[in-house]
Amino acid sequence: xxxxxxxxxxxxxxxxxxxxxxxxxxxxxxxxxxxxxxxxxxxxxxxxxxxxxxxxxxxxxxxxxxxxxxxxxxxxxxxxxxxxxxxxxxxxxxxxxxxxxxxxxxxxxxxxxxxxxxxxxxxxxxxxxxxxxxxxxxxxxxxxxxxxxxxxxxxxxx
Numbered sequence: 001x002x003x004x005x006x007x008x009x010x011x012x013x014x015x016x017x018x019x020x021x022x023x024x025x026x027x028x029x030x031x032x033x034x035x036x037x038x039x040x041x042x043x044x045x046x047x048x049x050x051x052x053x054x055x056x057x058x059x060x061x062x063x064x065x066x067x068x069x070x071x072x073x074x075x076x077x078x079x080x081x082x083x084x085x086x087x088x089x090x091x092x093x094x095x096x097x098x099x100x101x102x103x104x105x106x107x108x109x110x111x112x113x114x115x116x117x118x119x120x121x122x123x124x125x126x127x128x129x130x131x132x133x134x135x136x137x138x139x140x141x142x143x144x145x146x147x148x149x150x151x152x153x154x155x156x157x158x
Contacts, residue, residue, distance in 0.1 A: 036128040042136025105140035
């Protein structure tokens with residue numbers, strides 16, 4: 001009888017522990033993905049300094065935004081899922097995705113160094129910290145629009 005009582009108590013304790021979430025218990029879960037946040041802003045213009053709207057700005061294949069009417073873009077507290085150090089280098093890609101609507105521009109890739117933000121949220125748990133990049137100024141080169149493909153005329157059969 002004593003063994004059954006002990007088994008019953010242990011099974012209740014085990015069930016209670018399994019049904020309590022990590023957040024409810026005030027602890028940290030043992031699963032997850034390390035992540036960090038980053039901020040980056042800038043302006044995209046043509047070679048003459050005229051702002052270019054509608055340019056896709058992609059950071060390390062994780063976050064993407066379009067430039068506004070003034071050619072501006074901004075990433076605020078965007079997430080990255082990487083193990084990081086006090087600084088890291090990432091690729092920022094600029095692509096014209098609207099066709100000839102705002103002119104045609106060659107794609108550009110820029111390597112950017114992000115540094116840990118001393119004023120940001122401190123790292124802890126799975127959170128690797130808050131990083132900031134430089135204020136970017138990018139000038140894209142205008143290109144000729146790609147020709148519209150046409151079907152070659154096929155000879156008529158007689």
